[in-house]
Amino acid sequence: MQAVIPVSLPQNSYEIAIASHNLDQIGTWMTNETTKKLGKKVLAVSNPTIFKHYGQRVIDSLTNAGFAVSHCILPAGERYKTPATLQKIYDAALEHHLERSSTLVALGGGVIGDMTGFAAATWLRGINVVQVPTSLLAMVDAAIGGKTGVNHPRGKNLIGAFHQPRLVLIDPQVLKTLPAREFRAGIAEVIKYGIIWDRELFDQLENAPRLDQIRYVSEDLLQDILTRSCQAKAHVVSKDEKESGLREILNYGHTIGHAVESLTGYRVVNHGEGVAIGMVAAGLIAVKMGLWDRESSDRQIALIEKVGLPTRLPEGMDLDAIVATLQSDKKVKEGKVRFVLPRQIGSVIVSDQVEAEVIRHVLQQM
Amino acid sequence: MQAVIPVSLPQNSYEIAIASHNLDQIGTWMTNETTKKLGKKVLAVSNPTIFKHYGQRVIDSLTNAGFAVSHCILPAGERYKTPATLQKIYDAALEHHLERSSTLVALGGGVIGDMTGFAAATWLRGINVVQVPTSLLAMVDAAIGGKTGVNHPRGKNLIGAFHQPRLVLIDPQVLKTLPAREFRAGIAEVIKYGIIWDRELFDQLENAPRLDQIRYVSEDLLQDILTRSCQAKAHVVSKDEKESGLREILNYGHTIGHAVESLTGYRVVNHGEGVAIGMVAAGLIAVKMGLWDRESSDRQIALIEKVGLPTRLPEGMDLDAIVATLQSDKKVKEGKVRFVLPRQIGSVIVSDQVEAEVIRHVLQQM
Ligand SMILES: NC(=O)c1ccc[n+]([C@@H]2O[C@H](COP(=O)([O-])OP(=O)(O)OC[C@H]3O[C@@H](n4cnc5c(N)ncnc54)[C@H](O)[C@@H]3O)[C@@H](O)[C@H]2O)c1
Ligand SMILES: NC(=O)c1ccc[n+]([C@@H]2O[C@H](COP(=O)([O-])OP(=O)(O)OC[C@H]3O[C@@H](n4cnc5c(N)ncnc54)[C@H](O)[C@@H]3O)[C@@H](O)[C@H]2O)c1
Ligand SMILES: [Zn+2]
Ligand SMILES: [Zn+2]
Numbered sequence: 152m153q154a155v156i157p158v159s160l161p162q163n164s165y166e167i168a169i170a171s172h173n174l175d176q177i178g179t180w181m182t183n184e185t186t187k188k189l190g191k192k193v194l195a196v197s198n199p200t201i202f203k204h205y206g207q208r209v210i211d212s213l214t215n216a217g218f219a220v221s222h223c224i225l226p227a228g229e230r231y232k233t234p235a236t237l238q239k240i241y242d243a244a245l246e247h248h249l250e251r252s253s254t255l256v257a258l259g260g261g262v263i264g265d266m267t268g269f270a271a272a273t274w275l276r277g278i279n280v281v282q283v284p285t286s287l288l289a290m291v292d293a294a295i296g297g298k299t300g301v302n303h304p305r306g307k308n309l310i311g312a313f314h315q316p317r318l319v320l321i322d323p324q325v326l327k328t329l330p331a332r333e334f335r336a337g338i339a340e341v342i343k344y345g346i347i348w349d350r351e352l353f354d355q356l357e358n359a360p361r362l363d364q365i366r367y368v369s370e371d372l373l374q375d376i377l378t379r380s381c382q383a384k385a386h387v388v389s390k391d392e393k394e395s396g397l398r399e400i401l402n403y404g405h406t407i408g409h410a411v412e413s414l415t416g417y418r419v420v421n422h423g424e425g426v427a428i429g430m431v432a433a434g435l436i437a438v439k440m441g442l443w444d445r446e447s448s449d450r451q452i453a454l455i456e457k458v459g460l461p462t463r464l465p466e467g468m469d470l471d472a473i474v475a476t477l478q479s480d481k482k483v484k485e486g487k488v489r490f491v492l493p494r495q496i497g498s499v500i501v502s503d504q505v506e507a508e509v510i511r512h513v514l515q516q517m
Numbered sequence: 518m519q520a521v522i523p524v525s526l527p528q529n530s531y532e533i534a535i536a537s538h539n540l541d542q543i544g545t546w547m548t549n550e551t552t553k554k555l556g557k558k559v560l561a562v563s564n565p566t567i568f569k570h571y572g573q574r575v576i577d578s579l580t581n582a583g584f585a586v587s588h589c590i591l592p593a594g595e596r597y598k599t600p601a602t603l604q605k606i607y608d609a610a611l612e613h614h615l616e617r618s619s620t621l622v623a624l625g626g627g628v629i630g631d632m633t634g635f636a637a638a639t640w641l642r643g644i645n646v647v648q649v650p651t652s653l654l655a656m657v658d659a660a661i662g663g664k665t666g667v668n669h670p671r672g673k674n675l676i677g678a679f680h681q682p683r684l685v686l687i688d689p690q691v692l693k694t695l696p697a698r699e700f701r702a703g704i705a706e707v708i709k710y711g712i713i714w715d716r717e718l719f720d721q722l723e724n725a726p727r728l729d730q731i732r733y734v735s736e737d738l739l740q741d742i743l744t745r746s747c748q749a750k751a752h753v754v755s756k757d758e759k760e761s762g763l764r765e766i767l768n769y770g771h772t773i774g775h776a777v778e779s780l781t782g783y784r785v786v787n788h789g790e791g792v793a794i795g796m797v798a799a800g801l802i803a804v805k806m807g808l809w810d811r812e813s814s815d816r817q818i819a820l821i822e823k824v825g826l827p828t829r830l831p832e833g834m835d836l837d838a839i840v841a842t843l844q845s846d847k848k849v850k851e852g853k854v855r856f857v858l859p860r861q862i863g864s865v866i867v868s869d870q871v872e873a874e875v876i877r878h879v880l881q882q883m
Contacts, residue, residue, distance in 0.1 A: 234600060245671055273639070276666065276677040276760075300642065305611055311642040312678060394642075 154378040158295065158385045160392055163315040167295060167381045169374065173322040174208045174283070178216025180320055181254070181281060189279055189317065190252025193218045194243055196267040197258040198227040201285050204328050209258055209283065221247040225263065229417065232262050232302050234310065240270035244278075254279040254317070260286035260333070261293030265308070268299030272314030282316040285325045287337025288423065291344070291380035294319045296388040296398075307413075313393055321381070323373050331364045336423020338362055338458045339404070341376055343426065344383040346434075346451065347403045350497030352379040356454055363459035400499050403491040404430035407514075410476035411464065419465050427460035428517070435513040436505055437492040447496050463517050470514045474507055520744040524661065524751045526758055529681040533661060533747045535740065539688040540574045540649070544582025546686055547620070547647060555645055555683065556618025559584045560609055562633040563624040564593035567651050570694050575624055575649065587613040591629065595783065598628050598668050600676065606636035610644075620645040620683070626652035626699070627659030631674070634665030638680030648682040651691045653703025654789065657710070657746035660685045662754040662764075673779075679759055687747070689739050697730045702789020704728055704824045705770070707742055709792065710749040712800075712817065713769045716863030718745040722820055729825035766865050769857040770796035773880075776842040777830065785831050793826035794883070801879040802871055803858040813862050829883050836880045840873055 153170040168180060181189055193213055197206055202224055213220045223243035225236050240255070249255075257267035257280060264282050271280035282294035300311020326334065338356075345353030355375060361367035368376075384401070391397040408429030411420050420428070434451050437443035455462050477488045487503035494500055519536040534546060547555055559579055563572055568590055579586045589609035591602050606621070615621075623633035623646060630648050637646035648660035666677020692700065704722075711719030721741060727733035734742075750767070757763040774795030777786050786794070800817050803809035821828050843854045853869035860866055 234604065238600065241669055241676060245669060245675065269639075273635075273666075273676050273678055275675060276664065276679055298642065300639075303607055303611060309611065309641060310607060310639050312639055313642055 152374065154374065154381075156378065156381050156385050158315075158319075159389045160315065165315060165317055165319065167319040167321065167385060169321040169323065169377050169381065171322060171324045171370070173320050174205055174325065175212050177209055177256070177281075177283065177320055178212040178214070178218065180318055181213065181218070182216050188252070189254050190250055191217065191219050192247065192249055192253040193220045193256055194240075194247055194249060194253065195220060195222040195256040195258055196225065196240055196243075196263060196270070197222065198225055198263055200227060201259045201263070205258060205285065205325060209256065213256070225266065227262075229262055229302070232266055233304075234301055237266060237270055237301055240267065241274060244270070244274050249274065249278060251275050251278055254281055256281045256283060257294075258283045258285065259289070260284065261289040264289050264293050265299050265311075266301055268297070268314055268316065269301055269311055272299055272312040277314065279317045280314065282319045284319065284321060286329055287326055287334055288340055290321050290377055291337060292340050292384060294321075295381060295384045297392070298394075315392075319381075321377060323370070323377060326365050326373070329365070332421065334365050335363060335458055335460055336421050339423035339426040339430070339455075339460055341380050342451070342454060342458070343401075343403050343430065344380045346430065346493050346496055347400045347491065347499045348383040348386070348497060349379050350495075352376070352383075353454070353496050355379075357450065362457055399489070399501050400491050403493075403499055404433055406477060406488065406490055407432045407473065407510075410473045411468070414468065414472055414476060415465060420461070424461050427455050427458075427462065428464060431455060431462045432510075432513055432517060433490060433492055435516065436490065436509055437494070439509050439513060440492070440505070442500070443493045443495070447493065450496070451493075464514065470511055473514060474510055477510070518740065520740065520747075522744065522747050522751050524681075524685075525755045526681065531681060531683055531685065533685040533687065533751060535687040535689065535743050535747065537688060537690045537736070539686050540571055540691065541578050543575055543622070543647075543649065543686055544578040544580070544584065546684055547579065547584070548582050554618070555620050556616055557583065557585050558613065558615055558619040559586045559622055560606075560613055560615060560619065561586060561588040561622040561624055562591065562606055562609075562629060562636070563588065564591055564629055566593060567625045567629070571624060571651065571691060575622065579622070591632065593628075595628055595668075598632055599670075600667055603632060603636055603667055606633065607640060610636070610640050615640065615644060617641050617644055620647055622647045622649060623660075624649045624651065625655070626650065627655040630655050630659050631665050631677075632667055634663070634680055634682065635667055635677055638665055638678040643680065645683045646680065648685045650685065650687060652695055653692055653700055654706055656687050656743055657703060658706045658750060660687075661747060661750045663758070664760075681758075685747075687743060689736070689743060692731050692739070695731070698787065699789075700731050701729060701824055701826055702787050705789035705792040705796070705821075705826055707746050708817070708820060708824070709767075709769050709796065710746045712796065712859050712862055713766045713857065713865045714749040714753070714863060715745050716861070718742070718749075719820070719862050721745075723816065728823055765855065765867050766857050769859075769865055770799055772843060772854065772856055773798040773839065773876075776839045777834065780834065780838055780842060781831060786827070790827050793821050793824075793828065794830060797821060797828045798876075798879055798883060799856060799858055801882065802856060802875055803860070805875050805879060806858070806871070808866070809859045809861070813859065816862070817859075830880065836877055839880060840876055843876070
């Protein structure tokens with residue numbers, strides 16, 4: 152079953168299409184009525200692993216639909232999400248004579264998606280990009296909403312631009328080859344949507360027998376998870392394209408999550424695991440402040456545990472370092488740390504009134 | 518006398534302010550009602566020569582107005598308009614903890630303006646930029662309209678973004694230190710506005726006794742030249758922010774101009790000189806095609822000569838190479854070279870119907 156979710160924006164609206172075997176339909180999708188203004192030239196950008204699995208199918212589908220397709224393979228990993236790697240996309244764009252009407256196709260996780268999106272934002276002052284996310288995190292988060300960028304040696308995503316894709320094409324089948332830890336990291340973001348936006352999604356996740364590996368998740372549930380998560384993200388993005396208000400709720404679990412990720416050098420704890428820990432912490436803070444009931448918080452913790460994600464801080468973390476890191480976050484406004492806090496499952500508020508003492512108290516328990 | 522020209526856009530409208538001693542007023546301008554939402558942190562970007570002349574005045578004015586100002590000095594010259602130099606702006610932005618509300622001030626010619634604008638477009642996915650153009654070309658062209666970018670080793674301005682400034686602040690007095698050849702290059706663009714948009718501006722230029730050096734140009738005429746040129750550019754940009762239609766007329770003289778510039782390795786012929794040659798060529802093509810009268814074309818040639826700009830191709834240029842270069846221009850649509858051609862002084866059309874034979878015939882005469 153094909154789910155098609157509109158992302159409605161003042162300019163540059165687009166669709167997210169979710170269905171098994173969409174990879175083989177990309178040529179059709181890129182010539183249909185909503186996107187048909189794309190020029191003939193396509194540059195597919197991927198990494199070696201993902202390209203080996205799925206590159207040829209994408210190229211065949213595009214070629215059959217009449218596109219002239221070339222490709223550019225980048226080294227895998229967050230540490231290559233840099234201005235230097237970006238140059239490789241630019242070089243390929245030049246070599247293949249891309250024009251303003253041409254399209255980059257990002258085939259990969261969030262790293263490929265963010266870099267390819269940024270290259271598209273900046274080549275010839277903006278060409279088309281189509282996102283074909285292959286990790287769960289990229290499907291439900293990174294590929295949607297137009298945030299693109301690369302890292303500065305001293306900070307993540309500091310160099311970037313808003314550049315909406317022309318289409319987001321999701322084929323749930325590709326998740327079968329995604330490493331299990333990456334799958335769980337994506338589920339952390341799905342739980343986030345349950346808490347901030349969609350109580351029914353939360354309930355569905357609670358009712359699932361297992362969520363720690365994709366092979367235990369039915370095709371129907373997976374389709375539902377993807378559809379509901381993308382709907383939540385699309386909705387928030389539609390209301391706040393350039394991140395001036397509502398979009399902030401997407402940071403649920405990310406405030407403390409980022410601090411833990413960065414203090415552990417991005418190795419011990421990956422992004423999804425950091426978000427899991429951060430959601431537990433935000434939930435406990437909300438309970439402590441009388442904003443949320445303990446029972447809901449316990450349900451959140453139980454769900455995170457079921458997925459096999461961490462609910463406690465890694466051994467030996469320095470609590471003061473966490474609090475200090477929060478203060479230096481780029482999202483701090485006028486020196487006040489802003490927290491997204493649950494009021495009920497499915498609804499959150501943003502607060503800059505969280506006392507450092509409360510944060511410390513909660514972290515001590517974890 | 519202060520001229521204030523609005524650049525009206527669906528979002529991000531701004532003003533161009535033109536008056537002697539505006540440099541000392543930048544602090545006031547950046548805190549007035551149209552721009553007052555700027556944060557306290559400012560990073561001024563310039564090159565050694567320009568900063569030595571004008572840096573301190575800008576910093577003093579900003580500091581007096583309450584801004585926390587730091588600066589970043591980049592090496593001078595088009596050959597440093599690269600991704601590598603951009604990193605220096607990013608490093609300074611990081612070092613000085615710029616936030617989303619912070620502002621880059623570009624104090625310099627088009628090179629500084631384009632790089633600083635692009636850094637602003639891409640740092641934290643977009644911060645504010647104020648353009649303080651110091652070359653005539655930057656005042657009447659580069660600083661207005663939001664085109665920003667850097668060069669790829671194999672092509673000019675290939676990496677870039679649209680990012681409108683919050684304010685363009687022009688102080689005509691700074692032109693006194695601009696090298697004469699750079700001044701003349703700027704006058705080429707002013708003549709362009711006369712032909713494509715503003716017949717009266719053309720008449721004023723014709724009536725001026727001398728235009729080859731700024732010291733022969735009265736303050737009043739200079740103010741008029743700047744105001745009318747900025748009005749023309751502002752008008753065209755307002756109607757076509759993202760370069761999908763009308764903005765194309767700004768390429769008058771640039772089609773053949775770019776080819777001559779690039780074939781002479783950007784050394785023999787500078788940009789303004791290329792444009793001068795290109796305007797003569799476009800004029801002769803228009804005459805040859807029966808679109809323009811010879812008398813007007815002769816007036817254009819006489820004006821260009823008066824400025825001390827070239828009206829003929831440099832010695833020994835390969836005409837076939839020029840025609841071949843035209844074909845490979847990034848603005849070619851579906852293989853057809855597009856020319857901006859005068860119909861009268863003050864009015865042009867765009868044509869993709871110019872035969873290669875006509876181009877060759879005209880170039881042979883030059
Ligand atoms: N733009 C946004 O709004 C946004 C939002 C969230 C995260 N991000 C960014 O996304 C990145 C993280 O994304 P990610 O978690 O997808 O990381 P990733 O792109 O590094 O992918 C994770 C790993 O899984 C592999 N992989 C991906 N799909 C696969 C598949 N189908 N089969 C086999 N292997 C596969 C990748 O090669 C990689 O090794 C970060 O850089 C983050 O900053 C961006
Ligand atoms: N963004 C746009 O819309 C746009 C339009 C046209 C040109 N451009 C770009 O602008 C650049 C050319 O701009 P430019 O002609 O100003 O070149 P430039 O910035 O290199 O300046 C020319 C020279 O004059 C010096 N200079 C500038 N102002 C001075 C002053 N007041 N006193 C003493 N010296 C001074 C500079 O140091 C430099 O050596 C090119 O890179 C071109 O691509 C951009
Ligand atoms: Zn996240
Ligand atoms: Zn020009």
